Amino acid sequence: MPVYNLCIKIIKKNIPTLLIYIIVFLGVSILVSSTAANQQKAGNEFISNKSNIAFISEEDSPLIEGLKDELSKVANFIDIPDQKDALQDALFFRRVVYILRVPEGFTQKFMTGEEIYLEKTMLPDSASNAYIDLSVDKYLNTAKIYMEHMDNITQEGLVAYLSANLSEEAAVTVLPAQTNTDLYNIAYSYNYMAYSLSSVLILGMSAIMLAFNNRDLKNRMACSPISETKSNLQFILASLSFAGVTWLIQIIACFILDMNSVMTPNTVFFIINSLVFTVCATSMGFLFGSIVKGSGAISAVTNVVVLGSCFISGVFVPTELLGKTTLKIASFIPTYWFVSANNQIAQLSQFDLFHIKPVISNIAIILCFALAFFSLSLVIRKNKRYS
Amino acid sequence: MVIKVKNLVKRYGDLIALDHLSFSIKEGEIFGLLGPNGSGKTTAINCILSLLKYDKGEIEVFGELMTPEAYHIKRDIGIVMQNVAVYNELTVYENIEYFCGLYVKDRNLKKKLVEEAMEFADLNEFRNFRPKKLSGGLLRRLNIACGIAHKPKLIILDEPTVAVDPQSRNKILEGIKELNAKGATIIYTSHYMEEVEQICSRIMIIDKGKAIATGTKEELKAMISLGEKITVESYDISEEQFARLRQLPNIVSAEYNDPLIEIKSIKGKNNLENVLEFIKRENIQFGKIYSELPTLNDVFLEITGKELRD
Amino acid sequence: MFAHIFLNRLKCLLRDKETIFWTFAFPLALALFFYLALSNIGKGDAFQGIDIAVVNDSRYQEDQYFRTALEEASKGDDRLFNLTLATGDEAKRLLDDNSIKGYIIDGTPMELVVKESGIHQSIIKSFLDNYSQTFGAVETVLKSNPQKYQEVIESLKDRKNYIKEVSGAGGKPDIVVNFFYTLIAMACMYGSFFGMRETTDIQADISPLAARINIAPVHKLKAFLSSMCAALLIHFIEMLSLLAFVRYVLNIDFGPRAGLVLLTTIIGSIAGVFFGAFVSAVVKKSEGIKIAVLIGVSMLGSFLAGMMSTDIKYTISRNAPIISWINPVNLLTDAFYSLYYLDNLYRYALNIGVLSGFTVLFSALIYLIVRRRKYASL
Ligand SMILES: Nc1ncnc2c1ncn2[C@@H]1O[C@H](COP(=O)(O)OP(=O)(O)OP(=O)(O)O)[C@@H](O)[C@H]1O
């Protein structure tokens, strides 16, 4: 099978470049699964990780002591000298995510009901901030109730009441999850596949196409005793084996990194989804190879298109964080459907028709994209041949 | 003396690329440097240009010691390197203009020189082409134009005609002769002995970094004991007849590669008549018959025992 | 001669589409992608309430205060919850389907059923705690002052906010800007592709073209400087355009010190170009290895400086500070961030100082290498 062998040879030549993407994929997957392993330890206990904060008080009073006690349930206090530079630096390098400052005279004003605020400086993104806010708010507002309605209450009395109240907590039951929480992490690995799969397949496919578009080679092929159908068949076979091997490597990596969830039925869907996406990426590579000339241009276009599509469809940044407009744009890209299918699969715990239907329809959409890319490239190639 | 090289030794690690090479080139010469691949031609030129460090020896150009800072010497040298050295992003015209501009400051003069170089290499048609779009031969011609545009007094051409088609090659060779006629001294390296024979006034043959013979082509040919070479095309010569042919006087050797008989004669004796007579006498059918004088290849073969071109 | 080489060099570099793409179009596109992907982070509109359910049993029906509180929290545009009433089984099924984050069973104490820990679940719990604790406080108050019932209930509605955010300096700490700063830093380092070309085209032992230039009657260092100037000029312009795009089109804040931001970009650009020139001069022949080194350093540098995730940057700076100090991308990123965020310029000066130190070191080494004009081998 000369054409087949030629294709494989071309791919082999490009292995170093292609390998980079696979290695990046493996690296990211290992990173994700190792952090996932850490999270799992904390999984049974409800919210056990506390964030680091700096608590700076310009005065000392039982009320403030009480607040500090209450906060110690949700935060670790880090000692930082009360200097602007030091504090800014601490935030800058994330030694703390939140700085709470109690201004001079806070207790006094609070007790007399005057307007007074605690001052916070924080990193905006960290979700734990909201939690600390809630904690402070709860403490002071409960204190306010006592203060306003218990006549002649002393600070000490107030704190005693508060600590009695604040020990009341809601009981949280963490249900023995039917869906494995690992699945979210493994879904991340599968999502990330969108990046490595499309990069590798598009680069590899277009490398083959580029070689075949070479005029000398084309002429030589035309003169060879192999019929066009046969050579096309061999070409398709070669592309499929290349795509298959690429896919297999990554799937196996996913399996090895997460042995636990391999046996869940979700895995079957992950496999189907990634396989369909592989077909789609291959036909995308076919399309790119038909349009773009020159290997420099190929790697430029591939990088921009693949990075771009991954960014806006939730491969790198979780879908929940993306804006509506961004997602709307993304829905014109197969990667988006691949990612949302993965996310849905991760949540599947029942496998009746009703539950798997959205997954199936997403996969069907990816398949449509694959067909569309393929036919488009056929049209382009046909037009080129006659021109 | 335009160039004087004395006892030049250049080593690459264990490999001795130039082994006590000495030669000098007079003004107005076309000096041919002839040698097989890897004999050290390019190395010698790079040493002369002060691009390469050498282990031993002295090099003078225009009577002065050549150094990398000898800009006044460099200004009068034009070089056409073996490897095409042009900017891929610049057009044919811009490339010539750029290199010429490194030597010539005056704008009008530069413009004129560039046009002349374009004419010389016959590149006018391709003025606005980028090198990537040029064929191998055209690229070579551009390379030459870039090297000689500033009308240097000494022109060094390192295998300038590789991959150039015969017409263009002849044009280039004619051009080189013309440049020489206008006063330029020329060093020309090649392993095409025909070219070297055609244009060079003096030739040095080098092999493995050693000069093995220097002189005009006549002098070189005179150095060997070989005379004319007679080739006969024949289809029916028998073993005995061939054996008898070898017995003829003045014959050094004779070989029979069906259908060609090659007969080499002693220098200075005209042997064609003898051979013709023999053929007539033995009644041997023959097609063509011709006689040639020895080539530089024969010279090389005789001195080193191997062919110049493999 | 300077002008002749400089202008031709400009022409060459500008026509080198591939380098222009990687040094300019690629960072620009990446900036756009960052913008599309990150523009929503930190903006309120991402939060549209947490889906929860409450078990609608008799206890819940009778617990008027809790019901009111919960319904209150599930109303309006800035609601905390999207509430569903359900039977126990239904709630469980909803949780299984991931239609809700958790469900509440009214009782003492309140019970919250969730499937996993997470910030949404914490908020639900915090709400419940808050309710029971406030309720506990009310009970305590009423025990000693039963007559104040009405008053207390009134004051419950009047919750106060006791925390005010004060910003540290010119800018708020913001991870989104950090992504863009890293990106600009990376683009600065991509200037190394220009630098690489410059040494390749002047060192005779790297390319025949350079050998050709070496033979011309031009002082080699002068030729090198002229062409470096061309490379720097082009890269400056690219970086300034990128900066303008990020600042004015994508509206990323750079803090109040515009002059220093420009200076930083220029210093970064110089560092990048010289770095590339240095690598190219040292690695000599193999173009593939050179490009691999350059891309490796700038991509790995960007990764460690937090281009993919800011956590990595902080993990590195805490655990292996030396890496942050030798990573040019990180130095530049921190310089930008200090300008944006810190009041005093000490940290900025430190970052820029170290980066300039590297640049000077590179130039010195380049000088030592390029100064040589005769080669042992070509
Ligand atoms: N950079 C180098 N390192 C080691 N050896 C070298 C180097 N350059 C050339 N050589 C060796 O030096 C010898 C002379 O090479 P040179 O290029 O001078 O030959 P040449 O006569 O120009 O051959 P050609 O006809 O192929 O151009 C060769 O054996 C070559 O292998």
Ligand SMILES: [Mg+2]
């Ligand atoms: Mg040579």
